[in-house]
Amino acid sequence: MALVGLQNETNRKTWIETKLQEIPDGCLILDAGAGERKFKPYCTHLRYVSQDFGQYNGSGDNKGLQTGSWNQDNLDIVSDIISIPRPDASFDAIMCTEVFEHLPDPLLALKEFSRLIKPQGVLLLTAPFCSLTHFAPFHFVSGFNSYWYEKHLPAYGFHIIELEKNGNYFEFLAQEVRRIDGVANKYTNCKANLLERWIEKQLLKRLDRLSRQDTGSNEMLYFGCHVFARKE
Template identity: 60%
Template sequence: MTVGTTNLHTREKWLEAALSAIPAGSRILDAGAGEQGYRRFCSHLDYVAQDFAQYDGKGDAKGLQTVVWDQSRLDIVSDITSIPEPDASFDAIMCVEVFEHLPDPLAALREFSRLLKKGGTLILTAPFCSLTHFAPYHFYSGFSRYFYRTHLDACGFEIVELVENGNYFEYLAQEVRRIPTVADLYVGKRPRLWELLSVRVVLHMLARFCRDDRGSSELLHYGCHVRGVKR
């Protein structure tokens, strides 16, 4: 039973396909690259990694933290809204699961518009709903399809693909699976055996509903995957 476990896998498969479609030799900026987890999909590209390099894995010890975080291989250390590169200096930009960590994501979009060549590709993903993570650098819980439709157009982009990852039942299943970990962290207790069995029952129910889903992603989902082109 995989319901509630496919968020990352689905996002990475979409990213791999989107990046593979960019012509070989194109110059791509990984904005907010962090540990450069998706550099592996860019072997055919001229890859440039940027990040502000202030997150250390521990943050303020609130919410979900990574414990360790290695940003020693960055090409550019700067604010994402002021990247020291000339206008129209990139053929493509990707910004993966970063927007919730930016105080001003619209300023980042305007900077991406400045940096991209006409006809260049913008690849974005961000959660629609997220738990507190990487605090204190967690400013938004998520972004809807309407955010992208409104603000990408205003910043000079045409959306050519917008995919919602997951649906209401998958998102609930993801969080139901997280209950033992969160209970241990914030209550200091683990669920009893009968409670764990109840969790299994709920997951089976959610899996059944998910198989017959008719568009509940309009209500809740993991996050949007967006591909835009600079006009």
């Protein structure tokens, strides 16, 4: 039970690090929507270029989930993600992690990635299947399921090599159970009593047991997709 509902980010980071190591040394990679460039340390064998629109400051409009602080002082490119000032076929790889939900039209970003990636170059994408409001007012889409990638990536010239679903229905519910106290503290004056805390603990135990015995609930709900694709 100690880990149930806590593996969303850990799973994603592990997958991204693994995929980045599969890209040959010296390749030029664009981190699109790089934010604070947290994946740059995984790219020491690559030539790393970061891009972001640079308008989020950590507090946004103070609604939903905000980071509190956000440092983008060292970005290589500050631009709209759908209009990145680089020539066609500039990059061997593009990485875009947890960004698509913050774009008014994510398909325009796919179109731009298709322009920027060299033939046989690779694309690493992650985005939530379902997400709470965060980084507002720059939050436009609640999430993306596997069918979205299967529909749109081929239309923009990408062949999906790997599509991994992170988590399952029970893991997602456990994540939100763990979030109850924080949301309650922000939006109510209600503090959990001993009985309620016991109930939440028992619920997490059950969700842990169900997750361990899961046989495919991620066809309904999960944290998000991890996608590795190649430009044809």
